[in-house]
Every structure is written in C-alpha cells, then in structure tokens.
Amino acid sequence: MKRVVITGAGTINALAHDVKGTFAAMREGQCGIGPLEMRDVERLAVQIGAQVRGYREETLFNRQQLALFDRFTQFTLVAAREAIGQAGLEFSGELAARSGVVLGNSGGGMTTLDDNYRSVYEEGKNRVHPFVVPKLMNNAAASHVSMEFNLKGPAFTVASACASSNHAMAQAFQMVHGGFAPVMITGGSESMLCFGGVKAWEGLRVMSKDACRPFSANRNGMVQGEGAGVFVFEEYEHARARGADMLAEVAGFAMTSDAADIVMPSKQGAARAMSGALKDARIAREDVGYINAHGTGTAANDKTECAAVADVFGPHADKLMLSSTKAMHGHCIGGTGAVELLACIMALREGVIAPTVGYEEPDPECALDVVPNEAREARVDVALSNAFAFGGLNAVIALKKV
C-alpha cells in the first residue's frame, strides 16, 4: 500500500482567509464568533455565529463565475487555490487523468436556496435565474475545483452532515493509499449562515445564544460557523521525487455508524471509530499526543466524546491533549472536519496545540486535558481528528509526523 502525505493546505473561515492567519489566530486563542449580519436577523432567536468577514467576492471571481458560484463553492475555490498553490502541482497529461477531488459538504448552496425561495414564495416572482440548479447542487464545489485545476480522475461530493469532510478525506486517502490516484484534492466546505439555515438549526434547540464553550460545565450549545478547508493528499514517493514539502502523513482512518439514534450520539460508535483509526494506522494509543475533538459544546456530545476517549485510551486519556477549536471558528458543519484538520497539522508541524477557548468551569463528566483557553507548546507525533455526525455517522482520521 502507498503512503499518503499532505503537501498543501488551504482555508477560509471566521478566523482568517488563509492557513497562516488561521494558525496565528489559533495560537492566540482568538474567537471568530460574533453578531450575525444577515437579512432578517432580528427574526432569529439565535443571533450569533462565526461568519467569514471582510470577504470581497468580486476581488476573487469574475462576473460570470459569481453568477455560478454559491458562497460554499467560492470558499472551496479560495481554499483549493491556496492548497494547490502551496503544493506547487500543475495537473496535465497522466497526472491530470488520474488525479481527482473528493469534498465534504452537507447543505449545498443554502444561500442560493434561501434567496430563491424568498423570491418565489415571499416576493411571488415566477421566474428564477437560470443557474439556480448548477449553483446549489452539493457537487458544484467539487466540479469547479476539477475544472479550475484540470483534475480528470474521480470527482464527487460526500454528504454525512457534520462528518462530511472527514468521510471525504477518508475516501481521498483510500484512493491514494490503494494506488488508484497519485494525488487527490480533498476537504470540504459549508456556508449555511443564511436566514433559513440558522432558522432550521434554531428549531432543534441545541444552539447557544451567547457563546460556544466546549467541555465547560456551563456550556449551553453549539454555534454555527462557515468556511472551507482543502488539502492536497499525495502519494509519498510522488511527493518525494519532486521534493515537495510534506506537512504531515495521513496514517489511517475509520468510519462507524451508531445504528441507534438520528441525533443523540453514542459512546460506543465514537469509541469504535477512534480505536479503528488507530488500528488502521498501526499506531499504539500511547503515541497519540493530541485529539482535535468533535467538541460541539452541546450537553450531549461533549460528555459522550470524553467518555469514549476515556474508554479507548485508558490511563493514557489523562496524558493526551483534547481540544475543540469550534469555540474559535464555529461549527462549520460539512466543512468542519477539514477546518479542524488544520489544528492537527499545526500540532504536528509547529508543536502548538490549539486551545479550547470559552472554557469557564470544569465539568466532572469532561475531566480531560482540554487545553483551556490558551494554546500550548508540545511535541506531538500523532494526532487524531474526530467527527461525529447527526445520523450517528462517525469518522476519525489519524495524522502523524512525516
């Protein structure tokens, strides 16, 4: 089997519009959550979120592109340009024919849906823009990445709610690992911070109205974010032959299904995914230094996740670090695993552990080292990234130092 390394990373999220800025913000423990700015925000019960700010689409895309690109597609392309630029790859000939793109996304073009529903239902218009369908389809982002970078191999989108990106990256890993493709572009994006998107989440009554405080005893729910994370997964020998800078090695992954409840998480499902990833990567549990938690800041997730970590790691659970970066960049839904993989890369490559900000009170049911509020310097050789989705779908990725 082929070894798989990451040779490029890109992002745009509430913390920054690139990886460098995101690392700096994570190091500083900055919080990207603030008052939502959107039409009809006064009709929302939840009025906070981690929005991408200072974003000027007209500086990045031309008029024709803007007519075709929903915000989630734009975010994906911004991140893909950064990642592929860093990798220094150009796709032509055999490389183009065999390389592809697998991205995670949950809601598709929610802004496009929202705007057009308003126009036909609220404003009573009987005509919509001709590009509504190609703009809102979930695979639009993957397709536009394939077009912009000439990727002619496998290209598709994976939707598994909040685990979409991790499932997508697991697929991409498998393709390179199995020798099916030399390079796969992967990660995910989401842009659900529109009136309808927030209103839908509000209905479930799991959103916080004031802050995201993962693992803190006074946590009161999740806060939604938006953004994208895109990575270049490359076959090790291919990367070595061209002298590419390797950010980390993708060591393995596992996916499990709780087969139990549509919204409530299961300790067993989460634990099987973590132990499965370690087994797939042939890594001893004692070697794991950092886990980027799913850590949504809901009552249900955080205690279940901590119990699962305790089960899988035994005594080592008290030695490893576990943080949730969602308190900084918000819960980016289908894109969240991709944005969060950055924290794992930062831990491995820069020796800096991103903190769990917003932490105020210890919770005996989350009694692990959650790296509260301040980033920490530590040498880490192996990191896991957890994603546990609604629907009981779990996906865990293991990264290690190259």
Next chain:
Amino acid sequence: MSVKDRVVNIIAEQAMLEPSDITMQSTLEDVGIDSLALVESIFAIEEEFDISIPFNANEPDKSDFDISDVASIVAGVEKLIADQKG
C-alpha cells in the same frame, strides 16, 4: 377545551398514548418521551397556543420552563399565555 386538556392531548399524541393514560403527576420519562420528542412537544405547544417557550435542550434544568411533570408543564404554559397574550 382547557389549557390542561390541550397540553395533555399534545403530550399523549407525542407519546402515542390515549389522553386518559396521562396524569398530572406523569413525568415525560414515565410516558416515554425522549429528547427529540420533547423538542417536538414544545414546538407543538408553541404552535397550539401561539406562544414562545424559553427552552434550550442543552440545559433543560436551567430553563424557566419547568418540565418535571405534566402539571408543571401545564402551569408553565398557563403562565406564558398570561405573560405573552395577556
């Protein structure tokens, strides 16, 4: 129909029971209402009475809306109707 009977009907429907099976002392757990059914019941009560119920599923105990048994839910709904519709 009284507020009490309307609330009981909603809870009975969620629990897939007859209204006569629901007593004022029943807890939601007694009648088999889980977290998802609870959120749905609260939504149904809001729609029925056109009120807004302060309830966060992450901290049900801290909510001003007491869900410890059917009697407390009925009392809470009556208070909210008085506050919001009075």
